[in-house]
Amino acid sequence: MKLSIGIVGLPNVGKSSLFNALLQRQIADSANYPFCTIEPNVGVVEVPDKRLNTLAKIVETKKIIYPAIEFYDIAGLVKGASKGEGLGNKFLSHIKEVSAIAHVIRLFEDKNIKHVSDKINPVEDLKTIEYELILKDLETLEKQKKPKGKITKEETIFFQGVDGIKNILNKGVPGHTAKLSEKELLVAKRLNLLSFKPVIYVLNVDEEQVSDPERFVYPKLKEVGIDKTNSVVINARLENELKDYPLKERLEFLQEFNIQNIGLDKLIQKGYSILGLISFLTAGKKEVKAWTIKKGTTARSAAGVIHTDFEKGFIKADVVRYDDFVKNNGWIKARENGLVSSVGEDYIMKDGDIVEFKFNV
Ligand SMILES: Nc1nc2c(ncn2[C@@H]2O[C@H](COP(=O)(O)OP(=O)(O)OP(=O)(O)O)[C@@H](O)[C@H]2O)c(=O)[nH]1
Numbered sequence: 576m577k578l579s580i581g582i583v584g585l586p587n588v589g590k591s592s593l594f595n596a597l598l599q600r601q602i603a604d605s606a607n608y609p610f611c612t613i614e615p616n617v618g619v620v621e622v623p624d625k626r627l628n629t630l631a632k633i634v635e636t637k638k639i640i641y642p643a644i645e646f647y648d649i650a651g652l653v654k655g656a657s658k659g660e661g662l663g664n665k666f667l668s669h670i671k672e673v674s675a676i677a678h679v680i681r682l683f684e685d686k687n688i689k690h691v692s693d694k695i696n697p698v699e700d701l702k703t704i705e706y707e708l709i710l711k712d713l714e715t716l717e718k719q720k721k722p723k724g725k726i727t728k729e730e731t732i733f734f735q736g737v738d739g740i741k742n743i744l745n746k747g748v749p750g751h752t753a754k755l756s757e758k759e760l761l762v763a764k765r766l767n768l769l770s771f772k773p774v775i776y777v778l779n780v781d782e783e784q785v786s787d788p789e790r791f792v793y794p795k796l797k798e799v800g801i802d803k804t805n806s807v808v809i810n811a812r813l814e815n816e817l818k819d820y821p822l823k824e825r826l827e828f829l830q831e832f833n834i835q836n837i838g839l840d841k842l843i844q845k846g847y848s849i850l851g852l853i854s855f856l857t858a859g860k861k862e863v864k865a866w867t868i869k870k871g872t873t874a875r876s877a878a879g880v881i882h883t884d885f886e887k888g889f890i891k892a893d894v895v896r897y898d899d900f901v902k903n904n905g906w907i908k909a910r911e912n913g914l915v916s917s918v919g920e921d922y923i924m925k926d927g928d929i930v931e932f933k934f935n936v
């Protein structure tokens with residue numbers, strides 16, 4: 576399962592600074608003029624998982640494979656973007672296929688950094704961006720033309736979904752906040768509509784704000800439904816400036832500002848929780864590896880994430896909890912102590928399950 580996140584927001588809010596901090600190296604141009612980014616930048620980052628390092632020691636392998644996550648940094652969007660204003664609209668198509676949107680909202684005050692509407696107003700800014708995504712979706716929907724004459728049952732259902740979605744969007748409601756019928760969901764998925772994608776709000780704040788978000792950040796955003804569950808608070812510039820330091824030093828420095836975790840970790844954790852994702856692990860002599868799946872995935876489907884043959888020929892899976900595996904120093908003792916269970920195809924996978932699939936080919 577490939578995870579990808581598209582970064583959107585107004586110009587000059589810190590998207591490229593965030594992107595660079597996430598990638599821990601300078602790729603995107605980040606500068607104090609709006610529309611600094613023109614071509615979209617794509618970067619792949621490994622999803623950190625400390626458990627894998629522990630497992631590698633236990634099973635004595637050097638090969639650790641982390642899941643990958645892709646970030647897309649695109650040009651800033653402005654009012655009218657969907658009508659071709661600015662540069663951003665052209666790039667919205669580049670993020671059509673992402674699994675989630677990271678919507679960067681500027682809260683930091685800095686007279687030296689120009690804001691496109693000359694004042695910091697996170698609520699207005701959020702509405703501007705959401706509105707542009709809605710307009711882009713409506714544009715996509717307008718292109719869906721009902722064929723003339725008799726249409727199939729599938730087509731009928733599809734166009735009912737299209738009409739339903741148009742109704743929602745025409746009221747100015749972004750798709751991700753709407754309750755959708757099955758038909759509507761189908762259309763949103765098939766057409767990769769942007770305003771329907773899960774959103775993580777990235778609140779780009781200054782040093783004072785970051786020290787106490789409950790006081791300086793969240794009250795300003797309550798009216799638009801942003802809270803701790805759907806957002807992360809990041810000081811993009813600070814993290815960008817620190818990106819070349821070793822992680823340990825970065826964390827020490829960030830802790831002086833009451834920041835406990837680097838932006839990448841926060842964003843990934845939030846991304847996993849918003850998308851309902853978990854990881855199961857495999858641990859053998861050859862390699863240790865984390866695999867990303869949706870919550871609720873069965874053992875048979877999880878096997879298919881590794882290889883379709885595993886899914887087709889599934890017999891059973893041996894499963895042990897990560898903590899038990901570590902306490903028993905590996906498979907052998909965990910088995911002896913009865914901590915490895917054999918489960919069937921309908922077993923629902925849990926985060927941190929260490930698994931060995933048995934299959935027939
Ligand atoms: N003071 C302050 N400045 C920041 C922060 N984040 C970014 N900046 C500055 O704001 C300017 C714009 O940042 P970028 O990361 O290029 O912004 P962007 O959103 O990618 O802009 P476009 O590509 O033009 O849409 C740069 O000079 C950054 O150093 C922050 O948290 N605090």
Ligand SMILES: [Mg+2]
Nearest residue numbers: 590591611612
């Ligand atoms: Mg940029």
